[in-house]
Amino acid sequence: MSESEQLRHAMRVTERPGVALDLVAVLRDGRRLRIRRRIAGAGAATLAAGLAVVVGVLVVGAGPDALPTVERPPSIAAAPTPPAVVSPTPPIEPSFPDSPPPTAERTTPPSPLGKVIDSGIRHGTDQRVFFLVPVSVPGQPRVTVGLAAGRRATDGTLTTDVLVNDVRGTDRSAGFHQIGYDEHGSAAPVPTFGYFVGPAKRITGTVDGEQVDARLTRWSVDQQVVVFWFDPAKLTPGDRLDGIIARDSRNRRL
Template sequence: MSEFDRLRHAMRVTERPGVALDLTAVLREGRRLRTRRRLAGAATLAAGLTAVAAVVAVGIRPGDPPSVERPTPVAVAPPPVAASPTTPDSPEPTTPTTMARDIPKPLGHVVDSGIRHGVEQRVFYVVQVRVPGQPGVSIGLAAGRRAPDGRLTTDILVNDVEGADRGPGFHQIGYDERGAGAAVPTFGYFVGPAQQITGTVNGRQVSARLARWSADKQVVIFWFDPADLAPGDRLDGIVAHDAENKRL
């Protein structure tokens, strides 16, 4: 029988006739019910606190150092490299069209044109070249200057870009578009028994000066005196004649 049933039984005794009310029993059962309710409430509260304590214990245990939450690493780009300061008055670096160190050693003799630029001699010489995919092109003609100590400075280099560089006839002709200072005379080379080379400009004929390449006498180097043909002036035509004045 539960506590409620016992209390109900004690109180219902009064409903039966002839039965005296037992106040002692009613009070006893009421006290017992209230006591059990208090105990039950205390047990429920204790169980709740235990559950909370268990949850807390999972996160931090007594004596453990407090955990520190670290921020998520963020990738940071390196700072840009500062540009080097420039001086407004500093001149722009210039690179010659052709530098002496870019030219291989002359093949055969160096030809002196007889033209002087101060103490330097205007000279011409053949050098070895290489054109990708063109095995028939292996030489070029350079126009340069020779210092008193023999050091060469190359101003212009011309060469074929296809075909055969020893084929009969005229090959590439060099023009100096600057036409000032130590300007390079118009020059080139002819392959064959040429004894005379004549150029035409504005209806006027000018004769070139000739020299044979020491490594191959069929290669005739020619140039026009700047007094007869200004450097940079384009020829309207050019012809070569042999020793019998036959046109080649």
Template sequence: MSELDRLRDAMRATERPDAVIDLARVMRDGRRLRTRRRVTGAAAATLAAGLVAVTAVTVDPSGSRDPAPAGPASPAAVASPSVGVAPTSDGPTPPPTQARGVPNPKPLGQVIDTGIRHGVDLRVYYIVGVTIPGVPKVTIGLAAGRRAPDGTVRTDILVNDVEGADRSLGFHQIGYDESASTPAVPTFGYFVGPAARITGTVDGRQVDATLARWSLDKQVVIFWFDPSTLTPGRRLDGIVAHDGAGRRL
């Protein structure tokens, strides 16, 4: 008979009229039961603490086991998406959509003359090399710059992909000059494919872009919008490319 059974049996004696209650026994058995419950509760608490300690252990590659540091968990780092980087350099990659006032990278292939003048300077576009860690298929970017009368080219804005491949068919990054600087850079970008016409839509009206092909890869079609028909920095509602037969690409 367990201690609990004996205690119950002793207490049931009060229900029998001829029974004699052994009060000392009841008190003694009650103390024993309470003591056992306290011990059992302490053991359970110890086991729970042991389980927590096991789950908090980390294993490093060397095989050693170290408890995780106490305190609240650090928040997970979440990288916000970026859509533009600076030209090839040894420094970290900046995150803005497009880089303005970047150093003057060396053009790859011919520099494209737009015929748009800013004082004595001439607006030009050109392809440059870029490097993005972990994205081996993005190696080029498109720069908007100005050429001085002495032939010096200064870069104003550089745009490029930050994922995928820079020669995949279709439109790639589009450069918008949203700064308050002067002179403003006309909206520009590049398309890969047999585009013969590119039109943009803004406020329900269509505007045509001027096209030029990259000298090192004729599938890369560089385009820009005349600032007299599309205010620099004004976002397009849509943009479409058509082939020589007028079919939408």
């Protein structure tokens, strides 16, 4: 019989007729029951604490076989960053705006197209001559010739001082084409020159209101191409024309 059942039995005994209630026994049995409950509660707490201690011992005292081994990833040493390579800055060449432009060198021209034109002007033993040469302009297939002002030595060697040619359109269109000027004032001055396509019989240039006649001749390959130049004694080489006019055999302006 449990303690609670014993207490209930003792209380029922008092309800029986003729049975005297033993208060001392009732109090004694109740006290024993409370003491036993306190002991049972303390025992349970002690047991829980013991379990906690045991668990703690198991965790702390666990060997390497009791817990899984966690391997750390190997550390990777970062490669040192190479120092940046700095290229030395090239020195800046000084500019001298007041310096004279370089002197143009005479170059050996390609073979002339047609006959070389003698201007009648002499530079020492050299002849001042004009001649047309083949040229090539990117993207301009109809520009195929240029006009050169050069010199011819006594042995027939040709050199070029100035070369002019169109840069667009066609080199055989009617009218005036590029005009050449002496830009550098060389020791052998180049007369102002150019060519005209058409039946020109007279060509005049205007400078400061004065008209100057040019000398002219036709190109041996194409008679429609008229080469002209101005006498340096009448028109200073390098002076820009204010205007230029071509006229036909009836003096009509072309």
